[in-house]
Amino acid sequence: MDEEFWQIRWRENRIGFHEGRPHEQLVDHVESLGLSEGDTVFVPLCGKSLDLDWLLSRNLRVVGAEFNRQAVEEVFARQSLVPEIRDAGSLIRFSADALDIFVGDVFALTAAMLGAVDAVYDRAALVALPPETRPGYASHLSGITGQAKQLLIGLDYDQAQMNGPPFSVPEEEIRRLYESGYGAELISRRPISGPLARRCSGTEEAWLLIPKPAS
Numbered sequence: 001m002d003e004e005f006w007q008i009r010w011r012e013n014r015i016g017f018h019e020g021r022p023h024e025q026l027v028d029h030v031e032s033l034g035l036s037e038g039d040t041v042f043v044p045l046c047g048k049s050l051d052l053d054w055l056l057s058r059n060l061r062v063v064g065a066e067f068n069r070q071a072v073e074e075v076f077a078r079q080s081l082v083p084e085i086r087d088a089g090s091l092i093r094f095s096a097d098a099l100d101i102f103v104g105d106v107f108a109l110t111a112a113m114l115g116a117v118d119a120v121y122d123r124a125a126l127v128a129l130p131p132e133t134r135p136g137y138a139s140h141l142s143g144i145t146g147q148a149k150q151l152l153i154g155l156d157y158d159q160a161q162m163n164g165p166p167f168s169v170p171e172e173e174i175r176r177l178y179e180s181g182y183g184a185e186l187i188s189r190r191p192i193s194g195p196l197a198r199r200c201s202g203t204e205e206a207w208l209l210i211p212k213p214a215s
Helices: 003-011 024-033 050-057 069-078 131-144 171-178 194-198
Strands: 040-044 061-066 084-088 091-096 099-103 119-122 149-157 182-191 202-211
Touching: 024 050, 024 119, 024 149, 024 182, 024 202, 040 050, 050 061, 050 069, 061 069, 069 091, 069 099, 131 171, 149 171, 171 182, 171 202
Parallel strands: 040 061, 040 119, 061 099, 119 149
Antiparallel strands: 084 091, 091 099, 149 202, 182 202
């Protein structure tokens, strides 16, 4: 992944992907993940999303991965938490209470670092990646999470309308990326809204990815 690209976006405050409230698709569909209090949710490319706070408020353990250290520091400050900070391979791990966030490249994160994961919430990661990177990402994410079930938020729009990220990842590509390990169920489709709607028109989709049984 192009770390410098994302660091520049954060430095220049070009973070239109950051929302001032928990994402509606998460709020509407988190129950589909069948989580219980104390379960662990992994949020790749989490930024400083308020989704993290919302998941924590449901008494879940939340683990994130994010390139930008300042964004991670803001999350802990917002939660009034003083994190323990320690090296984790090429990453840096921030930990306090039920929140852990790894600073660095999500591709450097291992299953051993991450620990047991009950579900993945991917709102901003897959759509942030160019086409050539997505197959490796989908495989890596499945591997490090033990093929945990996923709530995946995708976008489908005419890529000619704007340059990504966020990129359009239409239904056929999502099914192709995850078909080897998951059954993909489209649980919601709604028009793109918010600041992104000023740049393109299309749909935002919520997918439930359920692991296929081992053959």
